[in-house]
Amino acid sequence: MKALIVPVTPFQQNCSIIWDERSKRAAVVDPGGDLDRVLAEVDREGLQLEKILLTHGHLDHAAATAELAKLRGLTIEGPHRDDQFWIDQLPEATQRFGFPQAEAFTPDRWLEQGDQVTVGEETLEVRHCPGHTPGHVIFFHARQKFAWVGDVIFAGSIGRSDFPRGDHDTLVRSIRENLFPLGDDVRFVPGHGPLSTFGQERQTNPFVADRRFR
Template identity: 55%
Template sequence: MANPPLRAAIVPVTPLQQNSTLLWCTQTMRGAFVDPGGDLPKLRAAAAQHGVTVEKIILTHGHIDHCGAAGPFAKELGVPIEGPHEADRFWIARLEDDGRAYGVPGTPFEPDRWLVEGDTVTVGDLTLDVYHTPGHTPGHVVFHHPASKLAIVGDVLFAGSIGRTDFPLGSHQDLLDAIVAKLWPMGDDTTFLPGHGQPGTFAQERATNPYVSDRALAA
């Protein structure tokens, strides 16, 4: 496809090397930052480099490396914050404390819109489907653009691994259930952008992931 409807650029931020994603509608050149955890100069530079007008911030979950800078950045850009699910409110409330622990500035905020299963989020002319995927955190959500076969999955799934579930209100079983029930039906040919590390495909993870491959789950 010469000019795909959606384009995405990954910008690793914070000492935790969290993948903040700038995604945009090629038709309108309007975009959104997913999970701007910090390093705002890098994010501003990415938007400028690609000529994208940022119209909102969208969040997968409430951890410091994913949303520590979302509040100040939204204020600076004059844009709304959408996500995560309200079950992560307690994480967002403790961003300042967690920031001190991790050496990352964190500012609590109130999103303009909490998201729930079945919601959609618009970016330019694009429409992303929202799935509630608890386990890593209780309010984690993922964003899916079916036409692009692209999913932004935060810390639910990684290339060769899955999200940690030893945090407060985490659940290993909920995470496995979310991956199998919400992600796999998007299709093996779906590319996913994780919160850390390299992108992958669901086909690859179903074949080789030690936690959620078809073989591992059948054992």
């Protein structure tokens, strides 16, 4: 599997284009906006988009989802159904933050802990990781030890938990019990900022490092 990160929106959210090298079938993870830039990269690589994967329903991750799905005839998979209330707020939220007007939508498939999603012939495992939002999920490619984690964890930080139905303790549990066991050598794309590894965050992240829990 190959991946290309395209930072989008004024929030510089790490939208990812991921694809199966053999078939060139692809998905967009978290299309928050700037579709002209995202689709230019899709077309430059000669990819066949087949779906959208969403980690959660915040506007910088999901605002362009309905538009992209209509433009390219794509299915929408994720997040967990507990984020429907965030998706329903997208029209109001985009107006409030000065984003292009977004449509609310209902995903074609809600995701649960232990589900799998496919991109071409590649398979990603799903982990439900609430705390930042109640329906947040992450996508894990086991063979390449690579994960797309949205706003659950960042290099040196973790997601905010002061949004409606967020919870700090739940977020920490999601990270330590549902992400870190995947392996110290797993690299991850966070929703914002540089890539890191779970091992690096276990050692140095001030919010979830092992030393805080001994």
